[in-house]
Amino acid sequence: MYTAEKIKKAESVDIVDYCMQNGIDVKTDNERYYRLTDHDSCVIDRKKNAFFWNSRGRGGNVINFLQEYEGIHFKEAMQRLLEEDKYQQSSKVEFVVEPYEYDPAKEVSYFDKAKSYLTKERKIDPTIVDHLHDRGLLKQDNRNNVLFLWKEYEQVMGCSEQGTIKTDKLKRGSWKSIQKNSTANYGFNVKYGEPKNLKFFESSIDLLSYASLNKEKLQDTQLISMEGLKHNTVTNYLLKSREELGDTPDSVSLCVDNDKAGKTFVEKFQYLQIKKNDGSKYDFDLEFPTMDGCKDWNDQLKKASSQREYARQQQYLKNKMQR
Numbered sequence: 001m002y003t004a005e006k007i008k009k010a011e012s013v014d015i016v017d018y019c020m021q022n023g024i025d026v027k028t029d030n031e032r033y034y035r036l037t038d039h040d041s042c043v044i045d046r047k048k049n050a051f052f053w054n055s056r057g058r059g060g061n062v063i064n065f066l067q068e069y070e071g072i073h074f075k076e077a078m079q080r081l082l083e084e085d086k087y088q089q090s091s092k093v094e095f096v097v098e099p100y101e102y103d104p105a106k107e108v109s110y111f112d113k114a115k116s117y118l119t120k121e122r123k124i125d126p127t128i129v130d131h132l133h134d135r136g137l138l139k140q141d142n143r144n145n146v147l148f149l150w151k152e153y154e155q156v157m158g159c160s161e162q163g164t165i166k167t168d169k170l171k172r173g174s175w176k177s178i179q180k181n182s183t184a185n186y187g188f189n190v191k192y193g194e195p196k197n198l199k200f201f202e203s204s205i206d207l208l209s210y211a212s213l214n215k216e217k218l219q220d221t222q223l224i225s226m227e228g229l230k231h232n233t234v235t236n237y238l239l240k241s242r243e244e245l246g247d248t249p250d251s252v253s254l255c256v257d258n259d260k261a262g263k264t265f266v267e268k269f270q271y272l273q274i275k276k277n278d279g280s281k282y283d284f285d286l287e288f289p290t291m292d293g294c295k296d297w298n299d300q301l302k303k304a305s306s307q308r309e310y311a312r313q314q315q316y317l318k319n320k321m322q323r
Contacts, residue, residue, distance in 0.1 A: 012089045013088070014089065025038065032047045115130075157182070190222070198224060199221060255288075
């Protein structure tokens with residue numbers, strides 16, 4: 001049995017330092033937030049010394065992290081964390097806040113690789129891609145990555161990168177990252193008119209997929225990527241919408257993946273209501289992909305595109321036979 005004092009000491013071990021000393025590769029979104037390189041849905045909040053594994057719906061302190069990542073029991077996790085006092089204590093981690101600075105030198109003037117990836121591989125509507133590229137929200141860098149710029153009016157608050165080249169060296173098959181020091185609680189977002197209706201997504205690709213599926217319906221709507229499952233991002237954009245409108249938006253939709261992590265995320269909003277200036281209240285809307293076998297919005301877009309192409313081919317053959 002371990003005393004409360006020993007447990008408190010183990011809990012104070014810095015998760016990032018444990019990873020670094022044990023060959024667990026991490027990458028940094030900014031000085032506070034880290035991700036596991038091989039499991040980038042596992043986010044570590046270094047300031048809180050806590051983790052949340054979005055795809056598994058699991059989270060907690062450093063002891064829970066060892067149990068989840070290493071697959072070990074509480075007793076073994078304690079033994080490792082207390083071993084020789086070799087790990088840095090979370091309370092001694094120093095944070096130097098560095099503002100995000102977008103580097104336009106990484107951009108290239110052409111957009112061919114990025115557009116081809118988005119339209120051909122991801123099936124995003126080409127008119128949407130061209131429109132957002134013209135608005136400076138989508139760009140291509142010198143490594144042929146798609147850049148999703150997180151803009152607030154004309155100020156770039158952060159940027160996420162999506163590789164267009166497949167490689168066996170990366171577990172996900174292609175490069176994916178958030179640029180260092182990207183501003184917390186922001187994400188890639190697109191406005192259609194005023195932000196009277198907010199819709200939140202897990203990724204920029206899902207956002208663009210939803211837009212492609214519903215482009216005729218997007219009026220006075222702001223689409224926002226949380227770049228994961230982040231409650232604070234929802235809160236931030238709700239407040240910003242209120243500032244702009246002088247009232248809360250007319251609707252707020254959580255358009256997350258149809259999986260365990262997505263459903264766990266929306267459960268935390270289950271008992272919350274949004275209040276308007278006139279005193280009326282409403283619940284958060286939930287929008288999940290509905291087509292069979294589709295976990296996320298890009299799955300649904302691809303399936304819908306495939307069905308449309310099949311119907312087009314059948315009609316072509318029918319017309320040909322009737323000639």
